[in-house]
Amino acid sequence: MRRHVANQAGEVLVAVTGGIAAYKVCQLVSRMAQADIGVSVMMTRAAREFVGPATFAALSGRPVASESFDPHWPLGPHIELTRGIDLMVVAPASADFLGKAAHGLADDLVSTAYLARTCPILVAPAMNHQMWSQAAVQRNVARLRDDGVLFAEPAEGWQACREQGSGRMAEPDELLTMIQRLLSASR
Numbered sequence: 001m002r003r004h005v006a007n008q009a010g011e012v013l014v015a016v017t018g019g020i021a022a023y024k025v026c027q028l029v030s031r032m033a034q035a036d037i038g039v040s041v042m043m044t045r046a047a048r049e050f051v052g053p054a055t056f057a058a059l060s061g062r063p064v065a066s067e068s069f070d071p072h073w074p075l076g077p078h079i080e081l082t083r084g085i086d087l088m089v090v091a092p093a094s095a096d097f098l099g100k101a102a103h104g105l106a107d108d109l110v111s112t113a114y115l116a117r118t119c120p121i122l123v124a125p126a127m128n129h130q131m132w133s134q135a136a137v138q139r140n141v142a143r144l145r146d147d148g149v150l151f152a153e154p155a156e157g158w159q160a161c162r163e164q165g166s167g168r169m170a171e172p173d174e175l176l177t178m179i180q181r182l183l184s185a186s187r
Contacts, residue, residue, distance in 0.1 A: 008036050008037060008038045009035060009036045009037045009180065009183055010037055010038065010086040010087065010183035010186070010187070011037075011038040011039075011040075011084060011085045011086050011087075012032060012037055012038065012039050012040075012085060012086065012087045012088070012089055012179060012183070013039075013040050013041075013042065013081050013082060013085045013087075013088045013089070013113065013117075014028070014029060014032075014039055014040070014041045014042075014056075014088075014089045014090075014091065015041075015042050015043075015044075015088060015089065015090045015091075015109075015110040015113060015114070016041065016042070016043045016044070016047040016051070016056070016090075016091065016092070016110075017043075017044045017046065017047055017090060017092060017093055017094040017096065017097045017110055018044055018045075018046020018047050018049060018050065018094050018096070019046075019047075019050065019092040019094050019126045019127065019169070020050060020126075020160040021091070021092035021126035021168070021169035022047050022050040022051045022092060023050065023051055024091075024092075024169055024171070024172055025051070025056075025091050025092065025172075026051060026055055026056070026059060027172040028091065028172040028175050028176060029041060029056055029059045029060050030059045031172060031173070031176050032176060032179065033059060033060060033061065035176065035180065037179070037180075037183065039060045039062070040060065040062050040064075040065075040081050040085075041053075041056040041057075041060050041062070041064045041065070042064065042065040042066065042077060042078075042081060042109050042110060042113060043056070043064060043065070043066045043109070043110075044066075044097075044108055044109060044110050045066070045108070046094070046096075047066075048066055053066050065077035065081055065109060066109070067109065068108065068109045068112065076112075077109060077113070078109060078112035078113040078116050079116055081113060082113050082116045082117040082118070082119075085117070085119050086119055086120075086182075086183055086186050086187075087119055087120055087121070087122060087179060087182055087183060087186070088113070088114070088117045088119060088120070088121045088122070089121070089122045089123075089124070089175070089179060090110065090114070090121065090122070090123045090124065091122075091123075091124035091126075091152075091169060091170075091175060092124060092125070092126030092127075092169045093123045093124055093125045093126065094125075094126070094127060095125075095127050095131050095132075095134075095137050095140075097110060097111065097114075097123075098123070098125065098137060098140040098141060098144065099136070099137075099140050100114075101114050101123075101140075101144055101149070102139075102140035102141075102143040102144050102147075103140075119186075120148075120150060120182060120186070121149050121150065122150045122151070122152060122175075122178060122179065122182060123144065123149055123150065123151050123152070124151075124152040124154075124169050124170050124175055125141070125151070125152075125154050125167070125169070126154060126167065126168065126169030127154075127167050128159060128161050128163075128165075128167055129159060129161075129163065129164075129165020129166050129167040130165070131167065132154060132165075132166055132167035133165075133166070150178075150182070152169075152170040152174065152175055152178055153170065154166055154167045154168055154169060154170065155168040155169075155170060155171070156168070
C-alpha cells in the first residue's frame with residue numbers, strides 16, 4: 001500500500017496520539033510533504049477526537065491508519081507502516097504513550113508500531129504542565145532517553161487548560177528542522 005517516490009528526502013511515519021496539539025501536526029505533515037519527505041500517518045482513537053484521519057490523508061496523500069486491524073494493511077499497519085521508514089515521529093506524545101513506551105506495553109496502534117520499528121524515533125511530548133512535571137512522567141521520559149529515544153522538548157507558554165507552563169508541543173517548524181537534520185544524518 002505504501003508508495004515510494006524517487007528523490008524523496010526520506011520516509012517518515014508520524015504517529016499522532018490524543019491531545020489538543022494534534023492540530024499542529026496537520027501543519028507539520030503538510031510541511032513535510034512540501035519538503036519532499038514521504039510521510040505516512042497513524043493515529044490513536046484519542047487523537048481522532050481532535051483531528052480526523054481525512055485531514056491527514058489529504059495532507060500526506062496517503063491512507064491513514066487509525067485501527068490496529070485494518071484491511072488496507074493485511075499484515076497489520078504497525079508492521080507495514082514501520083517497514084522501510086527512516087524515522088518515526090510521535091507528535092503529540094501523550095503521557096499515556098510515554099508510559100506505554102517506557103514499559104514496553106503494546107495495546108494500541110501507536111504503541112505496537114513503537115515496538116515494531118527498527119529506525120530512530122523522535123518524540124514531541126505535549127500535555128498540561130502539571131502532568132508534564134509529575135515524577136512518574138519524568139521517570140518514563142528518563143527511561144525512554146536511556147533507550148535512545150530522541151525528544152523535542154516541550155515549550156513553556158500558554159496552554160489549552162488556560163494556564164502558563166511547560167508542556168506545549170514543539171512548534172511544527174522546529175519539528176521539521178529536527179526531522180530534516182535526522183534524515184540527513186541517516187543518509
